[in-house]
Amino acid sequence: MSVCVLPEQIRADMARLAEAATPHEACGLLVVALDRGRYVIRRLLPSDNVTALNPTAHFEVDPALILSTQRALRSEAGAVMGVWHSHPSGAAIPSETDRARATDHRQLWLISAPRAGVWDTRAYEFLADMGDFHPIMIQP
Numbered sequence: 499m500s501v502c503v504l505p506e507q508i509r510a511d512m513a514r515l516a517e518a519a520t521p522h523e524a525c526g527l528l529v530v531a532l533d534r535g536r537y538v539i540r541r542l543l544p545s546d547n548v549t550a551l552n553p554t555a556h557f558e559v560d561p562a563l564i565l566s567t568q569r570a571l572r573s574e575a576g577a578v579m580g581v582w583h584s585h586p587s588g589a590a591i592p593s594e595t596d597r598a599r600a601t602d603h604r605q606l607w608l609i610s611a612p613r614a615g616v617w618d619t620r621a622y623e624f625l626a627d628m629g630d631f632h633p634i635m636i637q638p
């Protein structure tokens with residue numbers, strides 16, 4: 499996949515949630531449709547950040563939300579689960595922690611970070627064979 503379609507309303511929701519959670523990281527799950535070689539973001543499901551570590555530098559999506567989303571996706575043809583979180587005091591690029599936490603091959607990750615006074619959101623796909631993220635272009 500080389501393109502991620504992010505509707506303007508969802509991008510705005512990410513900015514609002516990231517702002518509200520600052521200085522903690524905000525997080526959530528994404529319902530992502532695979533459509534003709536594109537990741538199309540259908541929904542953002544916000545989560546509390548339930549990390550037991552320092553929430554200004556770590557996040558963990560509520561396991562109950564992961565389970566309910568996996569269940570819901572079984573009846574949603576062609577949709578997969580993506581991950582969104584914010585870096586309130588960093589850039590919108592994956593951290594070492596993110597690299598260590600990601601496991602699912604070709605899972606879509608979106609990261610929002612403040613840049614020149616606005617929330618900048620970027621997309622990456624995780625390539626498990628390389629153990630690294632690959633940037634994906636975002637379209638509205």
Ligand SMILES: [Zn+2]
Binds near residue numbers: 584592609
């Ligand atoms: Zn991160």
